[in-house]
Amino acid sequence: MSDDLLALHQDASKKALEQLPEPKRFWHHLLMCLETPRPSDDCGLIRSKLEAFAKKEGLDFAKDSAGNVRIRRPAAPGYEKSTKLIIQGHFDVVCSKTHDKVHDFYKDPVLAIVEDGWLKADRTTLGADDGAGVAAILALLEDKDLKVGQLEGLFTAEEETTMAGAENLEPAPFLTGNVMINVDSEEPHSVCVGCAGGFEKLVRVPVKRVAATSQQIAYRIFLHGLMGGHTGTDINRNRANALQILGRVLDHVTRAQIPFHVKSIKGGNAPNAIPRDCTAVVYVTKEFGAAFEESLGEGYEMVRKEFEDLEKTKPDGPNDKKAWQFEVNTVESKVEDLITDEATTRNILDVILTAPHGVLRMVPGLQDQVDLSVAFSIATLDPVDLQRAHKVDEFIAHLFCRGTSMAQMEAADRNFDAYSRLIGAYTSGSATPFNKFPGWEPNLKSAALAEVLSAHRQLFGREPHVYSVHAGLECGLIQGRYPDMDCTSIGPLIEAAHSPDERLKIDTVEPFYNWLRTSVVNIAESTK
Structure with a gap:
């Protein structure tokens, strides 16, 4: 200081x-x-x-x-x-x-x-x-x-x-x-x-990459300004999760038959905080550039409207920093950059779309009290130059589960393992949760x-x-x-x-x- x-x-x-x-x-x-x-x-x-x-x-x-x-x-x-x-x-x-x-x-x-x-x-x-x-x-x-x-x-x-x-x-x-x-x-x-007690779980998705080409353009997509909140006390308020929002927007692009590849993804900054921002760098063939930007805008506007009664999704003016912001900008592209192949891109997107987040069970007889929940609070796909430091190339989804019943949390833990197997991923610690507390x-x-x-x-x-x-x-x-x-x-x-x-x-x-x-x-x- x-x-x-x-x-x-x-x-x-x-x-x-x-x-x-x-x-x-x-x-x-x-x-x-x-x-x-x-x-x-x-x-x-x-x-x-x-x-x-x-x-x-x-x-x-x-x-x-x-x-x-x-x-x-x-x-x-x-x-x-x-x-x-x-x-x-x-x-x-x-x-x-x-x-x-x-x-x-x-x-x-x-x-x-x-x-x-x-x-x-x-x-x-x-x-x-x-x-x-x-x-x-x-x-x-x-x-x-x-x-x-x-x-x-x-x-x-x-x-x-x-x-x-x-x-x-x-x-x-x-x-x-x-x-x-x-x-x-x-x-x-x-x-x-x-x-409630709780535990954390990492879902790790193996990544395969290909080299970018001179025919591709790189975009940085940045979503920020969401409300966020506490993954326990705010989990039942239906607040937007920046990771899920970006996943839905990118999925809208795939439905328009516009291919893209991912260099990096980063969203969320703490296991116990609902993600309020997310950024991704993706590569698109130049001929699809205009269509990609248009499809991103369509997908974002569709999702934004769903939350406008819950969060401030529309800025009052260009300097309004207390509302959602969705920025799409071209960035320098390099032929030597390594980006996800087609199958990995789809797999990462599917993980983001299906990762559990929200209330899993309410207390019986007390419908205003949450009994079991999970938060999809952090997602990371580092660019290869950072991955080399630990020689692992993977997409990581960080889950934080809370519950009043140990039996319910143990069942949720096994469900997360099953989920990981279905998507071809593996979980942290050989299927053992970490930071577990009663x-x-x-x-x-x-x-x-x-x-x-x-x-x-x-x-x-x-x-x-x-x-x-x-x-x-x-x-x-x-x-x-x-x-x-x-x-x-x-x-x-x-x-x-x-x-x-x-x-x-x-x-x-x-x-x-x-x-x-x-x-x-x-x-x-x-x-x-």
Whole structure:
């Protein structure tokens, strides 16, 4: 991060903090998170800042072999016998941006913008998922007026990718509490009591190539500006998948009997984000060039109209960046370029058209709740010059399955294997899924839940919404390491997580924080 960029961010943060309401200590820590690059595979800087915080506050700091951080605050005098509490969140973020935004998630801070009652970023993920949780934990740990039993802040690693932090969490005595409030939820006045598990799968399609000829012209096709969203909580909203849209448009071209060959395809940037953009470089015989462009336009317009009631598919003007954009441009063609042969082109297109994406099963009796889903979230066909680095030439479709039932997910896993065999492909890890994590089974008799519900009634005079989410929280994995852990989860309102449209509703933060703090106090008092 350059000194100039850091100074710019710190100036913007200072101005943002002046506009933000109480609790100021929460916002101070959130803005610290935003200034700190923290992609899942490079979180050394945020760990260092957490260690510095612990040292400044005189609190015990520990880091385990999985990269998780624990900060322990001792019990206040008179509260030594109170329940030992853990407040847990994760410090890594999903790295997603619009195609026109220049941003290095490994070096650059996220600039916070206060707009119409929301905190957002400039065309990148904000990082309130779960920077808001980290901020809430730090605010509690430094609150000198908070009189409670022992309080442990648990900050987990790699939640947004492999969940390896929670999966490999060091056993006791790394943590000594047995009641945990997770602060990675995104619905206000709501208590999450369960979540889906999941796994990832790579479908690999062997590729055969031929040399381009001087009679061919190369086109770059770029679709971007789709809504995207979370592959769990947004999977039932029927949002467009850029990979599927481009597949349908190219299929329209084939039905017009216009042959083409593919040099490269790239779409999607994270397994847990619905693809909002996709690009492909294809070769077409020059005599078909005009017909190819016309057919692409026809196919795109046909698909665009299907989604105009769900997404903003038509720009208001040439500078409207918040709507779908479909760009087709000629690029330099080279005779030595290697492009897919006719059979491979058809096979790749068929994979894109038939790759599973969407809801597979709803919860019986609860038709508004997803039970099983799959997202076709990333597709890659690298040009040959990049493939040579690992000597494999293949088209890769990345699937992310979520479900509340392990049996249902295992059945889906076998179905993906069957699908791969039918299309002449093979799956990752010899038919073994990876990044597999369990769900979190609801426990409506939880003592922690009872206290959190009571605190909400005390503060707001009404019951909060109790729900299970079709997304991944770390509670189930943590219970695997600490079987007696009693868990529940709350948070402020965060919209469009995992996308550049992510935003945090400012006026939901104070109620969330007060609710969390009151819950902590009530648990301490009731067990004193």
